[in-house]
Amino acid sequence: MVLDIMNRNKRIAIYGKGGIGKSTTVSNIAVAYAENNKKTMVIGCDPKADTTRTLCGRRLPTILNIIKVNNNPSIDDIVFKGYKGVLAVESGGPEPGVGCAGRGVIVAMKLLEKLSAVGDDLDIILYDVLGDVVCGGFAVPLREEYADEVCIVSSGEYMSLYAANNISKGIKKVKGKMAGIICNCKGIENEIAIVNKFAKKINTKVIGVIPRDDLVQKSEVEAKTVIEKFPESNQAEEYRKLSLSLFKNKEHTIPEPMDDVDFEKLFIDLSKN
Ligand code: ADP
Ligand code: MG
Numbered sequence: 312m313v314l315d316i317m318n319r320n321k322r323i324a325i326y327g328k329g330g331i332g333k334s335t336t337v338s339n340i341a342v343a344y345a346e347n348n349k350k351t352m353v354i355g356c357d358p359k360a361d362t363t364r365t366l367c368g369r370r371l372p373t374i375l376n377i378i379k380v381n382n383n384p385s386i387d388d389i390v391f392k393g394y395k396g397v398l399a400v401e402s403g404g405p406e407p408g409v410g411c412a413g414r415g416v417i418v419a420m421k422l423l424e425k426l427s428a429v430g431d432d433l434d435i436i437l438y439d440v441l442g443d444v445v446c447g448g449f450a451v452p453l454r455e456e457y458a459d460e461v462c463i464v465s466s467g468e469y470m471s472l473y474a475a476n477n478i479s480k481g482i483k484k485v486k487g488k489m490a491g492i493i494c495n496c497k498g499i500e501n502e503i504a505i506v507n508k509f510a511k512k513i514n515t516k517v518i519g520v521i522p523r524d525d526l527v528q529k530s531e532v533e534a535k536t537v538i539e540k541f542p543e544s545n546q547a548e549e550y551r552k553l554s555l556s557l558f559k560n561k562e563h564t565i566p567e568p569m570d571d572v573d574f575e576k577l578f579i580d581l582s583k584n
Contacts, residue, residue, distance in 0.1 A: 320434050323490065323557060324452040326442035327464035328474035332495035334362040335527055335537075336464055336553070337439040341366060342538040343554035345395035349434040352390075353397060354423070356416045356452055358404020362439040365536045366393030373403025374419040386428045394539050400428075413448025416440070420451055435558075442474055445481030453487045460490045460563055462518065465509075467494070467502035469578055472509050476574050479513050479566035488563035491518030493553065498523045505581045512577055514567040518560060519553035522546065 327333045337353055344351040355362030360373045371391050377384050393399045402419035404412050423429050429436060438452040442463065445453075452458050461482050465475040475492060482489055494506040494517050503520055510517050522545075530540035538547045569577060 320431070320436070321558060322436040322438075322458045322460070324438040324440055324458035324461045325464060325493075326440050326445075326461060326478045327495075328471045329357075329359070329441055329443050331464050331466060331471050331474075332521070333357070333439050333441075333464050334359075335365070335531070336493060336495060336521060336550070337362055337437050338365045339536045339538050339547075339550035340554040340557065341393075341397045341435070341437055342395055342536050343551040344435045344558070345397045346538070346551075350432060351397045351435040351437070352429065352433050353393075353399050354419070354429075354436065354438045354452075355399070355401040356419070356438055356440040356449070357402075358412045358415060358441065360401045360403050363391070363393060363399035363401055364534055365531060365539075366397050366399050367391055368394075368534045371399060371401045373401040373415065374422055375403035375405070375415045378418070378422070384422070384426075386426045389422065389426070390428055394536065398433075411447055412441075413444075413446065413451075416448035416451050420457060442478040445478055450481055450485070453481060453485045455485075455487075458487075460488045462490050462493055462557065464493045464495050465506060466497040467499045467505035467581075468497055472506075472578065473574065475509070476513065476568050479515075479568040482566050483568060486565055489515045489566050490557065490560050490563055491516045493518060494520045496521065496523045508581055509577065512569065514564050516562070519556050521549050521553060 341351050341353045391399045402415035404415050463475045465471040492510045524546040526546045530537045
């Protein structure tokens with residue numbers, strides 16, 4: 312696969328319910344871009360702070376933790392180099408039970424800006440953002456000064472579609488541009504059809520489908536992406552295909568989310584067919 316040679320940079324914020332597969336997807340597509348000589352940065356905006364683990368082979372120190380011991384960090388203190396040269400940053404979260412979970416994102420963005428760490432020389436910037444709540448810090452990467460477009464990762468399950476609908480309310484509020492939904496399959500019946508219908512209903516599209524595959528877990532135990540551990544596998548190829556559709560996509564919409572009553576009706580409808 313060869314990406315468009317046009318060196319236009321892309322800044323994509325990827326949202327979704329916790330545990331839906333954002334970090335797995337983001338880290339694999341980041342490697343796919345790096346394989347195509349795109350200078351790529353991944354900014355983890357989830358208090359779990361594990362987006363970049365499979366890129367770097369270890370858990371990175373987070374910006375929130377770094378500034379606790381060093382109040383004047385340099386770029387090299389907060390930006391790490393992962394597999395194939397992907398640049399990796401983790402915002403971090405508060406100690407459990409203390410403070411607002413989204414604060415790490417606000418602090419991280421301000422610091423990256425101050426240090427001019429997110430420069431024009433980057434071809435691709437991927438934000439991995441927790442979407443269970445779209446308030447405070449978690450809404451920051453929706454803003455156009457940080458990301459040009461937004462994607463949501465969802466399976467065909469109720470809670471992940473519910474979260475996707477909620478996230479699209481946040482996107483609409485800030486008039487964000489939505490590129491589409493990444494269907495990360497859980498293996499439920501008619502899953503792709505369900506996610507397709509949901510996407511159409513909220514005025515967007517499915518921009519890629521990632522199958523469920525045990526190779527994800529086999530790579531994860533070694534803190535590697537699938538593309539690094541199993542470069543020739545079908546799953547690696549699926550991540551490369553997704554990276555290409557995201558890169559080439561020029562269609563964006565402002566989503567039209569449903570209220571909770573309509574969402575409930577739609578979900579019952581989807582499950583019947
Ligand atoms: P999130 O970042 O949204 O919280 P993760 O990317 O950490 O979610 O994924 C949650 C779990 O699901 C991980 O343990 C991962 O191994 C698994 N997973 C994600 N995508 C797939 C897939 N396509 N096939 C199999 N397992 C997957
Ligand atoms: Mg994650």
